[in-house]
Amino acid sequence: xxxxxxxxxxxxxxxxxxxxxxxxxxxxxxxxxxxxxxxxxxxxxxxxxxxxxxxxxxxxxxxxxxxxxxxxxxxxxxxxxxxxxxxxxxxxxxxxxxxxxxxxxxxxxxxxxxxxxxxxxxxxxxxxxxxxxxxxxxxxxxxx
Amino acid sequence: xxxxxxxxxxxxxxxxxxxxxxxxxxxxxxxxxxxxxxxxxxxxxxxxxxxxxxxxxxxxxxxxxxxxxxxxxxxxxxxxxxxxxxxxxxxxxxxxxxxxxxxxxxxxxxxxxxxxxxxxxxxxxxxxx
Amino acid sequence: xxxxxxxxxxxxxxxxxxxxxxxxxxxxxxxxxxxxxxxxxxxxxxxxxxxxxxxxxxxxxxxxxxxxxxxxxxxxxxxxxxxxxxxxxxxxxxxxxxxxxxxxxxxxxxxxxxxxxxxxxxxxxxxxxxxxxxxxxxxxxxxxxxxxxxxxxxxxxxxxxxxxxxxxxxxxxxxxxxxxxxxxxxxxxxxxxxxxxxxxxxxxxxxxxxxxxxxxxxxxxxxxxxxxxxxxxxxxxxxxxxxxxxxxxxxxxxxxxxxxxxxxxxxxxxxxxxxxxxxxxxxxxxxxxxxxxxxxxxxxxxxxxxxxxxxxxxxxxxxxxxxxxxxxxxxxxxxxxxxxxxxxxxxxxxxxxxxxxxxxxxxxxxxxxxxxxxxxxxxxxxxxxxxxxxxxxxxxxxxxxxxxxxxxxxxxxxxxxxxxxxxxxxxxxxxxxxxxxxxxxxxxxxxxxxxxxxxxxxxxxxxxxxxxxxxxxxxxxxxxxxxxxxxxxxxxxxxxxxxxxxxxxxxxxxxxxxxxxxxxxxxxxxxxxxxxxxxxxxxxxxxxxxxxxxxxxxxxxxxxxxxxxxxxxxxxxxxxxxxxxxxxxxxxxxxxxxxxxxxxxxxxxxxxxxxxxxxxxxxxxxxxxxxxxxxxxxxxxxxxxxxxxxxxxxxxxxxxxxxxxxxx
Numbered sequence: 001x002x003x004x005x006x007x008x009x010x011x012x013x014x015x016x017x018x019x020x021x022x023x024x025x026x027x028x029x030x031x032x033x034x035x036x037x038x039x040x041x042x043x044x045x046x047x048x049x050x051x052x053x054x055x056x057x058x059x060x061x062x063x064x065x066x067x068x069x070x071x072x073x074x075x076x077x078x079x080x081x082x083x084x085x086x087x088x089x090x091x092x093x094x095x096x097x098x099x100x101x102x103x104x105x106x107x108x109x110x111x112x113x114x115x116x117x118x119x120x121x122x123x124x125x126x127x128x129x130x131x132x133x134x135x136x137x138x139x140x141x142x143x144x
Numbered sequence: 145x146x147x148x149x150x151x152x153x154x155x156x157x158x159x160x161x162x163x164x165x166x167x168x169x170x171x172x173x174x175x176x177x178x179x180x181x182x183x184x185x186x187x188x189x190x191x192x193x194x195x196x197x198x199x200x201x202x203x204x205x206x207x208x209x210x211x212x213x214x215x216x217x218x219x220x221x222x223x224x225x226x227x228x229x230x231x232x233x234x235x236x237x238x239x240x241x242x243x244x245x246x247x248x249x250x251x252x253x254x255x256x257x258x259x260x261x262x263x264x265x266x267x268x269x270x271x272x273x
Numbered sequence: 274x275x276x277x278x279x280x281x282x283x284x285x286x287x288x289x290x291x292x293x294x295x296x297x298x299x300x301x302x303x304x305x306x307x308x309x310x311x312x313x314x315x316x317x318x319x320x321x322x323x324x325x326x327x328x329x330x331x332x333x334x335x336x337x338x339x340x341x342x343x344x345x346x347x348x349x350x351x352x353x354x355x356x357x358x359x360x361x362x363x364x365x366x367x368x369x370x371x372x373x374x375x376x377x378x379x380x381x382x383x384x385x386x387x388x389x390x391x392x393x394x395x396x397x398x399x400x401x402x403x404x405x406x407x408x409x410x411x412x413x414x415x416x417x418x419x420x421x422x423x424x425x426x427x428x429x430x431x432x433x434x435x436x437x438x439x440x441x442x443x444x445x446x447x448x449x450x451x452x453x454x455x456x457x458x459x460x461x462x463x464x465x466x467x468x469x470x471x472x473x474x475x476x477x478x479x480x481x482x483x484x485x486x487x488x489x490x491x492x493x494x495x496x497x498x499x500x501x502x503x504x505x506x507x508x509x510x511x512x513x514x515x516x517x518x519x520x521x522x523x524x525x526x527x528x529x530x531x532x533x534x535x536x537x538x539x540x541x542x543x544x545x546x547x548x549x550x551x552x553x554x555x556x557x558x559x560x561x562x563x564x565x566x567x568x569x570x571x572x573x574x575x576x577x578x579x580x581x582x583x584x585x586x587x588x589x590x591x592x593x594x595x596x597x598x599x600x601x602x603x604x605x606x607x608x609x610x611x612x613x614x615x616x617x618x619x620x621x622x623x624x625x626x627x628x629x630x631x632x633x634x635x636x637x638x639x640x641x642x643x644x645x646x647x648x649x650x651x652x653x654x655x656x657x658x659x660x661x662x663x664x665x666x667x668x669x670x671x672x673x674x675x676x677x678x679x680x681x682x683x684x685x686x687x688x689x690x691x692x693x694x695x696x697x698x699x700x701x702x703x704x705x706x707x708x709x710x711x712x713x714x715x716x717x718x719x720x721x722x723x724x725x726x727x728x729x730x731x732x733x734x735x736x737x738x739x740x741x742x743x744x745x746x747x748x749x750x751x752x753x754x755x756x757x758x759x760x761x762x763x764x765x766x767x768x769x770x771x772x773x774x775x776x777x778x779x780x781x782x783x784x785x786x787x788x789x790x791x792x793x794x795x796x797x798x799x800x801x802x803x804x805x806x807x808x809x810x811x812x813x814x815x816x817x818x819x820x821x822x823x824x825x826x827x828x829x830x831x832x833x834x835x836x837x838x839x840x841x842x843x844x845x846x847x848x849x850x851x852x853x854x855x856x857x858x859x860x861x862x863x864x865x866x867x868x869x870x871x872x873x874x875x876x877x878x879x880x881x882x883x884x885x886x887x888x889x890x891x892x893x894x895x896x897x898x899x900x901x902x903x904x905x906x907x908x909x910x911x912x913x914x915x916x917x918x919x920x921x922x923x924x925x926x927x928x929x930x931x932x933x934x935x936x937x
Contacts, residue, residue, distance in 0.1 A: 009935070011932060011935055011936070019346060020343075020345070023372065023373055024343045024345060024369075024372040024373070026372075026377065027371065027372030027373055027374075027376040028372060028376065030376055030377065031377065032377045032379070033377060035374075035378050035380075035383045035384070035386070035387040035886075038387070038390055038391065038394065038935045039369070039373055040394070040928065040931050040932065040935070041344065042907070042921055042923060042928065043852065043905050043906055043907055043920070044906040044907055044908065046870075046906060046907060046908040046911060047906065047907030047910065047911065047920060047923060047928075048911070049910065049911045049925060049928075050911070051925070051929075052421050052925075052928055052932055053928060055929055055932050055933070056932045056935075056936060059937075060934035060936050061932075061934055061935075061936050071274055075906075076872055076904060076906035076908070077788055077808055077872045078872050078908075079872075079906050079908050081907055082870060082911070082912075084577070086911065116879065118377075133665060
């Protein structure tokens with residue numbers, strides 16, 4: 001029963017051109033996913049600075065997911081390739097720091113994949129919920 | 145049929161040839177120097193493995209008419225490599241015990257002018273291992 | 274401190290059904306910076322927008338948050354509303370509480386809580402928003418077309434007809450391109466020269482068009498609306514403005530053994546030449562590799578016979594610098610080299626030719642004056658074999674062939690077969706094909722006519738080997754339908770060679786920072802919706818440099834590219850997206866990390882003076898962003914190790930504030 005009450009905090013970064021539109025499509029099709037997911041709109045997945053993800057964990061996020069256009073489909077031609085490389089490095093470092101690699105994820109969601117967006121978010125929330133609260137990087141001074 | 149599928153999968157596995165890459169242009173058969181000796185031809189080998197219709201090929205003498213000259217491999221525009229497939233088909237026949245077309249003892253009887261020397265040599269090579 | 278107004282939309286029951294909008298408006302009132310909070314049934318309606326405008330004036334708001342549908346839906350609407358009330362439009366943020374909240378949640382409490390968080394996040398961002406002004410840049414009302422084939426010609430004519438000046442740069446001595454070499458054109462069989470040469474004359478006579486023939490683009494700088502281009506006019510050793518094109522020099526030149534590239538080397542020209550009779554501009558050019566006067570100073574016959582005194586052996590390459598608002602790439606194609614296809618004996622026998630060579634053989638102005646004669650012995654061939662897909666659809670070896678379908682070969686092979694049977698009914702014609710691909714208006718009918726009316730033998734199969742035997746060619750191929758291997762004795766074999774982009778395209782793309790695919794075709798900004806634009810602003814694509822194309826398609830694409838260019842040049846000023854990168858010069862250490870990741874080449878470096886300690890002056894190299902080129906992806910902001918680079922409208926601090934608000 002206690003597990004059910006726990007609601008993780010999840011930050012989702014979505015690129016403006018594909019994934020954010022995909023999230024909108026999930027909404028238009030009324031495909032439900034948990035309210036714990038909150039989306040931040042960025043122009044391109046390559047705009048997401050590793051700093052933002054560290055900040056989220058510092059502020060008590062339990063999972064961070066980054067969505068961009070499929071490889072080859074980037075609106076800015078090459079942005080998501082940079083994202084892929086940067087996040088591979090960041091996530092392996094976070095894993096080393098003790099933040100389970102299941103708490104971080106990069107997904108490619110196109111503007112037509114509303115169903116994929118909802119399914120991805122459902123799965124991600126389930127995974128993070130099972131892992132429980134993240135305490136590794138959390139800065140307790142940020143909590144009042 | 146189930147067995148044929150397994151045989152085909154095994155042929156694909158050992159030859160590392162993907163018959164689905166074939167675009168059915170027929171350049172392999174256009175290039176094959178042993179074409180007239182064969183009942184089934186190089187492009188048909190590939191097609192038979194792709195569709196799983198492998199039994200007639202296993203029973204056919206065509207596979208021993210292949211000289212392994214590799215002209216088809218050299219010229220195939222899609223990189224399918226039919227000669228490698230043929231070699232794998234021959235190997236499958238050998239591996240199916242009791243179903244051998246070429247037992248070492250039978251070879252002297254088969255020696256005639258039609259049989260390419262290279263097929264015999266490659267058969268011997270297999271049995272001496 | 275900002276004075277923020279919050280406006281929560283009901284969207285009828287779309288939002289209000291699962292989100293308690295009154296509660297949301299109430300909760301957001303206490304957020305930092307918020308001075309006004311309201312809710313309304315339809316914010317996007319006239320009345321809703323008026324409500325926002327009134328509130329901006331009444332409460333002296335400096336920023337607003339609209340909690341409504343997706344920003345993809347109405348961000349532009351609310352920005353206009355704000356601007357109408359005198360507020361900078363970039364001080365508006367949208368909290369998406371419909372698509373990403375009310376529509377996906379069923380529980381009222383859950384929906385309301387999430388809507389409050391989303392509103393809070395948008396407020397946190399607006400608190401850090403700054404008014405933005407889109408950059409403006411002037412437009413040079415002149416276009417450059419690179420390549421003078423049918424694509425370049427059509428684009429230039431269409432732009433010039435709209436009243437804008439156009440320059441064409443062509444690396445050969447004449448415009449006309451590949452189409453000038455063709456005999457007849459499918460599917461109507463009208464002669465290429467009859468429809469192309471009038472267009473070439475139109476170009477020459479158009480008062481808005483200048484032709485830089487025998488010239489190449491040397492350097493491109495600048496950005497959309499403001500390109501600075503350096504053009505190299507190669508020395509042709511003939512004064513362009515003096516030469517009358519009489520052609521006397523080309524008859525008297527004693528150097529007769531120069532391979533004629535216009536006829537693909539099947540006959541010879543002189544060291545001074547005019548490529549063909551209808552050349553535009555009709556000016557002689559000296560081939561410096563063969564001219565005795567230029568090589569060892571002995572000859573000078575052309576200068577002696579020239580009555581106009583146009584020959585100038587001392588001419589040097591000249592450079593012209595010019596400004597343009599738009600650049601069109603129309604660099605075209607070439608057939609691939611047949612050297613690697615030993616099986617077809619192309620290099621062993623003169624009687625194995627490519628289709629373009631066949632085209633010249635059939636052309637009345639070609640090396641045989643239009644008579645179909647074998648290149649080896651000048652005898653009329655009675656058995657011709659055409660082989661399709663030579664090097665096309667070839668995935669096995671990248672050095673040998675091309676993976677793509679060259680698209681035009683099926684049709685021109687049908688044309689060649691038909692013309693041969695029409696002119697020489699005693700000639701037997703066989704075509705080996707893998708697939709016959711004839712989508713296009715009147716195309717399949719054309720191919721069927723070749724087979725049905727003209728009796729061309731189409732064989733489904735591929736040629737494996739061609740071997741010369743005596744004066745015959747033995748063609749060994751498969752007939753897949755008869756399940757037979759054929760050996761045909763042929764007099765002439767014609768190979769439908771794959772086509773590839775011109776070799777000059779790759780260095781040009783680097784100069785233009787235009788992207789290319791793995792085959793060196795220019796990539797379009799969007800494969801379906803923006804097919805004639807490069808992702809780089811101000812660069813447009815015309816003809817086969819973007820992908821294999823036949824003439825009708827090339828002409829329509831050329832017209833489309835021209836329309837896009839006209840649309841750009843018709844503007845007096847370009848307003849950009851103000852959400853662009855910005856470098857903090859005090860923090861930048863000039864490391865070039867940002868420049869390397871920028872897909873648009875928007876970042877340059879400048880040496881700037883800074884005040885150092887003790888009244889010293891330091892000169893440091895710092896990054897500068899060209900706002901007209903930057904598209905605002907933000908890749909550089911992450912690459913920057915010193916945190917000097919930031920993105921306006923999506924600043925580090927703003928996104929961080931959003932993260933904080935969500936995690937609160």
